[in-house]
Structures are given as C-alpha cells and as structure tokens.
Amino acid sequence: MERKVVSYDKLEESIDFLKSMYEIVRIVDPLMKRVIKYDNNGMEETGDVCHSCWEDDKICDNCISVRAFLQKDTLMKLEHTSNKVYMVTAIPIETDKRSVVLELLNDVTKSMLMQDDSYTDIEELKKVINNLNALVVKDTITNLYNKRYINERLPVDIIKSVLHEKPLSIIIFDIDGFKAINDEYGHPVGDEVIKLLGRILEKYIVYKKSWAARYGGDEFIIVLNDTNKEEAYDFAEELRKTIETSTLDIKDIKINITASFGIYTAFKEELTTNDLIDLADKNLYKAKAAGKNKLVINNN
CATH class of the missing domain: 3.30.70.270 (Reverse transcriptase/Diguanylate cyclase domain)
Structure with missing residues (x-):
C-alpha cells in the first residue's frame, strides 16, 4: 500500500493543533537523530540531538522513532527523564520534502504513580520502564542486543x-x-x-x-x-x-x-x-x- 504524502503546509498546521493536546510535539529525523525545525525556509535539521531530551548522551537502545520509521507504523512507548515519565507516540510521515517522524509526548507521571500502589516511587517506576524497554532489544541468554x-x-x-x-x-x-x-x-x-x-x-x-x-x-x-x-x-x-x-x-x-x-x-x-x-x-x-x-x- 502506497504511503500518503503530506504537504509541508498541512503538517505545519497539524503541529499547531497537536500542541493543544500534547505537552511536547516535535519532528525528528530518526536515522540522523536530529530534531527538525520548521520555518519559512522549510524543514531543516537543528543541532539538537533527539535523545538529549532524555538526559542521556547515547542513542536510545529501544528507539521508538526508528522502529516507527522502519515498520511504517504508529508506535507507543514509555520513556523518562530524571523526574518525569512520558508516553511517547511516534508517527512516521512522508512529506513532500522528506521522510520524518512526528513525536508526541505527554507527561503521565502522576497517573502512572496513582494507578498501582506498588509504583509510588518514581525511581522504582523508572527501573520498570528501563527493564521493559530492554526486553524489546536484548537477547535473553547473553544480555547482548538481539x-x-x-x-x-x-x-x-x-x-x-x-x-x-x-x-x-x-x-x-x-x-x-x-x-x-x-x-x-x-x-x-x-x-x-x-x-x-x-x-x-x-x-x-x-x-x-x-x-x-x-x-x-x-x-x-x-x-x-x-x-x-x-x-x-x-x-x-x-x-x-x-x-x-x-x-x-x-x-x-x-x-x-x-x-x-x-x-x-x-x-x-x-x-x-x-x-x-x-x-x-x-x-x-x-x-x-x-x-x-x-x-x-x-x-x-
């Protein structure tokens, strides 16, 4: 099935709308790991590395944007900073300029901590998230990547x-x-x-x-x-x-x-x-x- 091409103008309009529903909305190039900015000159990479927002200096092991990009499908995962937990939605988009991924982030820290008494500590919750993300890309016998x-x-x-x-x-x-x-x-x-x-x-x-x-x-x-x-x-x-x-x-x-x-x-x-x-x-x-x-x- 051929992927629908979205015009730059339409995507820009969508971003403005999505900002009313999501805490963070950004466009990334998942392969180059760069955040893309939009202005009157069109789309271009910024100097911002996409994974820097997670307060880390390395590529995410379980990169949802790469997975969405390669699978050509919308995917979701939990990720965290030092004091917040985010639900991340990654949507692959083919624009008339280039292939990108739209990332939508919502802070779910409070709701995650309130849903289960066993997760009243954010540090404990972060460990659970890290373990879940590792399960996706780690080999169970060697603990190397899969x-x-x-x-x-x-x-x-x-x-x-x-x-x-x-x-x-x-x-x-x-x-x-x-x-x-x-x-x-x-x-x-x-x-x-x-x-x-x-x-x-x-x-x-x-x-x-x-x-x-x-x-x-x-x-x-x-x-x-x-x-x-x-x-x-x-x-x-x-x-x-x-x-x-x-x-x-x-x-x-x-x-x-x-x-x-x-x-x-x-x-x-x-x-x-x-x-x-x-x-x-x-x-x-x-x-x-x-x-x-x-x-x-x-x-x-």
Whole structure:
C-alpha cells in the first residue's frame, strides 16, 4: 500500500493543533537523530540531538522513532527523564520534502504513580520502564542486543558513515563446531557456551562507538563505528585469541572453544544493512573453509 504524502503546509498546521493536546510535539529525523525545525525556509535539521531530551548522551537502545520509521507504523512507548515519565507516540510521515517522524509526548507521571500502589516511587517506576524497554532489544541468554536491534540500529550507523565519510566495520563470528557441542553435551550446555561468549563480548564492548548483538544461534555481530580495516582486524584478532584461551567448566565438563570471523569495512559505500551483513558473512564462510579459528577481512 502506497504511503500518503503530506504537504509541508498541512503538517505545519497539524503541529499547531497537536500542541493543544500534547505537552511536547516535535519532528525528528530518526536515522540522523536530529530534531527538525520548521520555518519559512522549510524543514531543516537543528543541532539538537533527539535523545538529549532524555538526559542521556547515547542513542536510545529501544528507539521508538526508528522502529516507527522502519515498520511504517504508529508506535507507543514509555520513556523518562530524571523526574518525569512520558508516553511517547511516534508517527512516521512522508512529506513532500522528506521522510520524518512526528513525536508526541505527554507527561503521565502522576497517573502512572496513582494507578498501582506498588509504583509510588518514581525511581522504582523508572527501573520498570528501563527493564521493559530492554526486553524489546536484548537477547535473553547473553544480555547482548538481539536481531531486532541490529535491524533498527545498523541502518543508522550506515547512513552516518556515508554522510560523514567515516569507515564502518562489521564483524560476524560464530563458534566452531557448535553443533557437535550440542549433540555431545546437550542444548543446556550449548546455552552455557553462548553465555560465555556473551560475557567475553561485554568486556570488549566498552566504548560508545561500538556495540555487539547475538544474530541468531551461535552467531554474533559486532559493529565498530569510525573504525578502519586495520583497527577492526586488530580488534577481532584480540577477541579471537581470548576466545581460544577460554574454557567452559561445567558439571565436570571442560570445553575449549574457538571461533571463526568474517570482517568487512565499508568506506564511502552506499550499502544496505543486508548488503553489509552479507559481505561480512561471506568472509566468515571463507574463514571456515580455511580451517576455522581464523579471520578473513575484505581487501579493498
């Protein structure tokens, strides 16, 4: 179904009307994470980062505007500042100028605290909201991000990489012989191996420009923003060596594990999320074919 295009003038009129019903009304570019202003010159990005209103200096893990933008559907979620809880409604809109998301925010702090006696403390309520938001984008076994987060976050990183002409590196790796581990010791032990990899990754992902996710099964993805080919290779090689020397000790069983890595660094390339993952995945298959416990990176 074709999306209806809304004229700039019509959207501007709607904003004036919506301000009578919502505490905060704003237009955002969900991929660039910028608030958009409206004036006689049309729409343009401001210097305001959209997530700064939540008193945080990092991209929201469960970004409702990106989800609304990608799913082409209106979505709602709870979010909070230090002393308020907001119900956020995100509406994707195709204007005659550009694709944007209309965010509508209402303060629901008092109503949330009054509805349930167990939530009389805003700090307790904020913990509940954070846990609920994390459930959407976190993998339950490893506590890393999940595939939904990959689909929502990676397009943002790709676009920023292209626009700012910064390298973007992606690493895909999986556990060598994981099926044999499951077959010999059972899936519960296999899950413990997955958890071990999750703990190792959490120690490596310590700076803001990188993140890691469980892609599925025993396969993981690491995204390194503003990281060139050589830096990505060094990062992956150090991780490979750490995994190689790690042992899972459980129920009188000792399991030594290794992993194979595929790496791809994009620079000034207009690749989709699937393109980038596929290129790294092909290098992973090459690493497997070369004997496992190896790294393969693009040569361009």
